[in-house]
Amino acid sequence: MTDALLDIAGLDVTIRTDAGELHALRGVDLRIAAGETLGVVGESGCGKSMTALAIMGLLPRRARWRAERLSFEGRPLPVDDQRAMADLRGARIAMIFQDPMTSLNPTLTIGTQLVEGIRRHDGASATTARMRAIELLARVGIADPGARLGQYAHQFSGGQRQRVMIASALMCRPRLLIADEPTTALDVTIQAQILDLLGELRRELGLALLLITHDLGIVARMADRVAVMYAGEIVEEAPVRAAFTRPSHPYTRALIAALPIPGRTRPGSRLAAIAGRVPELIGGFAGCAFRERCALAAEGCARDPVPLQRRDATHAYRCVIAPERHASVSA
Amino acid sequence: MSDALAAPNRRRLRRAWRHASLVSGVAVIALLVLAAIFAPLLAPHDPLDQNLARRIVPPFWMAGADPAHLLGTDHLGRDYLSRLIFGARVSLGIGFGVVAIAGVIGTALGLCAGYFGGRVDAAISLVITTRLAMPIVLVALAAVALVGSSLRTLTAVLALLLWDRFAVVVRAATQGLRNREFVTAARALGCSHLRVMLGEVLPNLANTLIVIATLEIAQAILLEAALSFLGLGVQAPMPSWGLMIAEGREHVLFDPWLIALPGALLFLLVLAINLLGDGLRDTLAPGART
Numbered sequence: 001m002t003d004a005l006l007d008i009a010g011l012d013v014t015i016r017t018d019a020g021e022l023h024a025l026r027g028v029d030l031r032i033a034a035g036e037t038l039g040v041v042g043e044s045g046c047g048k049s050m051t052a053l054a055i056m057g058l059l060p061r062r063a064r065w066r067a068e069r070l071s072f073e074g075r076p077l078p079v080d081d082q083r084a085m086a087d088l089r090g091a092r093i094a095m096i097f098q099d100p101m102t103s104l105n106p107t108l109t110i111g112t113q114l115v116e117g118i119r120r121h122d123g124a125s126a127t128t129a130r131m132r133a134i135e136l137l138a139r140v141g142i143a144d145p146g147a148r149l150g151q152y153a154h155q156f157s158g159g160q161r162q163r164v165m166i167a168s169a170l171m172c173r174p175r176l177l178i179a180d181e182p183t184t185a186l187d188v189t190i191q192a193q194i195l196d197l198l199g200e201l202r203r204e205l206g207l208a209l210l211l212i213t214h215d216l217g218i219v220a221r222m223a224d225r226v227a228v229m230y231a232g233e234i235v236e237e238a239p240v241r242a243a244f245t246r247p248s249h250p251y252t253r254a255l256i257a258a259l260p261i262p263g264r265t266r267p268g269s270r271l272a273a274i275a276g277r278v279p280e281l282i283g284g285f286a287g288c289a290f291r292e293r294c295a296l297a298a299e300g301c302a303r304d305p306v307p308l309q310r311r312d313a314t315h316a317y318r319c320v321i322a323p324e325r326h327a328s329v330s331a
Numbered sequence: 332m333s334d335a336l337a338a339p340n341r342r343r344l345r346r347a348w349r350h351a352s353l354v355s356g357v358a359v360i361a362l363l364v365l366a367a368i369f370a371p372l373l374a375p376h377d378p379l380d381q382n383l384a385r386r387i388v389p390p391f392w393m394a395g396a397d398p399a400h401l402l403g404t405d406h407l408g409r410d411y412l413s414r415l416i417f418g419a420r421v422s423l424g425i426g427f428g429v430v431a432i433a434g435v436i437g438t439a440l441g442l443c444a445g446y447f448g449g450r451v452d453a454a455i456s457l458v459i460t461t462r463l464a465m466p467i468v469l470v471a472l473a474a475v476a477l478v479g480s481s482l483r484t485l486t487a488v489l490a491l492l493l494w495d496r497f498a499v500v501v502r503a504a505t506q507g508l509r510n511r512e513f514v515t516a517a518r519a520l521g522c523s524h525l526r527v528m529l530g531e532v533l534p535n536l537a538n539t540l541i542v543i544a545t546l547e548i549a550q551a552i553l554l555e556a557a558l559s560f561l562g563l564g565v566q567a568p569m570p571s572w573g574l575m576i577a578e579g580r581e582h583v584l585f586d587p588w589l590i591a592l593p594g595a596l597l598f599l600l601v602l603a604i605n606l607l608g609d610g611l612r613d614t615l616a617p618g619a620r621t
Contacts, residue, residue: 102513103513120526
């Protein structure tokens with residue numbers, strides 16, 4: 001367990017707002033081994049992106065963070081040291097964003113944006129950087145990469161832009177790639193291509209991948225392990241197979257139940273949904289955040305804090321009710 | 332799509348060419364800039380050469396004109412055409428000089444305020460508000476009267492007064508750009524704040540800056556003329572359009588052309604610059620790369 005590439009324990013992030021303290025992350029634990037893919041799922045606003053930004057040291061100005069452990073490659077991440085962090089960003093940890101339409105600068109050529117990072121980090125010469133850019137553009141499947149370096153973002157299609165973003169993230173050979181909903185803004189066929197590309201690159205380069213998504217299908221397809229987040233907490237963490245076959249938190253269960261299954265979900269029938277809304281994260285908070293939407297909620301659920309239970313060495317969940325009893329209660 | 336791929340710059344150039352006010356503005360400005368640059372070659376006489384025997388010779392369309400002095404002579408017998416041509420140097424020099432300095436000051440302040448926000452923004456906004464509260468002409472008059480007037484102090488004083496519009500617009504535009512994903516993406520690549528400001532944000536402001544610059548050049552030129560007219564700008568015998576209007580003041584009843592000629596040139600230049608600014612705004616804005 002000590003060989004984790006990224007090791008986070010007890011990460012809290014609070015954001016000052018006019019209405020009070022917003023607890024964006026509460027005691028998040030995450031570990032990613034080298035070459036591993038961890039999927040982080042959860043609905044909007046549950047803290048997925050906030051986790052990514054905390055790792056990158058790019059939290060919004062109003063955010064305060066605290067962590068028991070936040071280390072990368074065995075050393076603490078210098079999150080508060082802007083300069084040291086800038087040396088890591090893009091070089092050892094890279095990130096790609098949700099919307100390739102807006103994450104490329106419209107007024108700079110693709111070439112300029114691609115070589116920016118590698119010139120900054122490796123001090124590569126303009127020619128070396130350009131060669132690497134052409135090589136990577138070709139690798140991510142952009143035809144005629146040499147000529148396209150001189151073009152602007154609007155001359156690329158959405159899928160191509162995301163390919164360019166991936167190329168730019170890989171320029172400096174990072175060890176960890178954080179992908180924040182990399183395919184949400186793309187249509188389904190392109191989505192599949194981009195995911196295939198990410199998977200190939202991960203295997204080729206031995207890249208660890210932190211894949212943030214709200215799509216369980218993507219997780220099932222790409223990830224080795226999955227962490228389910230709800231209201232700023234990780235409520236379940238397990239190897240992908242275990243999470244889908246033996247979900248142990250009512251929220252995970254509900255998410256999986258909400259998935260339409262081709263062939264089995266009848267066309268036109270209502271899809272299962274989780275009733276209720278995510279609780280307000282502003283101000284004090286006690287007990288299980290999911291209890292108000294949970295079919296199994298009992299008295300013990302309001303007690304604080306909900307301990308993390310271990311089902312086995314790799315499978316953990318945060319619920320006071322033993323998973324063996326879930327089926328009997330909800331059925 | 333194929334249209335977008337076909338050299339957008341050439342497309343923009345074609346649209347610019349069709350823009351009548353842009354073309355006429357550019358033509359007038361180009362003419363005056365060329366005249367200013369090649370003034371020693373174009374001017375038929377030395378603009379400082381006095382000839383008291385031939386004072387106030389009328390221009391060519393009036394009776395008693397002298398073919399040697401196409402636009403006549405002033406109250407000291409200096410060739411008016413030569414003085415007008417050399418006067419273009421002062422006006423354009425002040426206009427471009429002031430805006431170059433003011434643009435750098437205003438853009439730097441606006442970028443910092445918009446990008447960093449918080450206390451930096453509060454501090455810079457205070458500076459901007461303070462500057463906006465000052466009446467330009469009055470402060471310029473006081474400053475020039477205090478330091479003494481020369482072309483250089485005039486440029487410096489005006490530059491220190493005319494950066495406000497740059498700062499205000501750049502600040503607002505930067506606030507809008509700061510949270511765009513490509514800024515975060517650049518940060519995620521390890522770019523420093525300075526690098527993001529200059530490399531990512533500034534290129535997006537280029538169009539706006541060009542338009543503000545043209546408007547400010549026009550204002551700087553008018554201010555120079557006003558200060559020179561009041562005797563606190565360019566000093567005699569240097570030819571400046573504002574100063575020439577001041578010198579022609581006493582003859583306004585009998586020889587109004589002494590004022591009309593430099594006044595018309597001033598009007599023409601400022602009009603041309605405004606036409607250019609409007610034209611640039613029209614052609615640059617809808618074609619902004621997305």
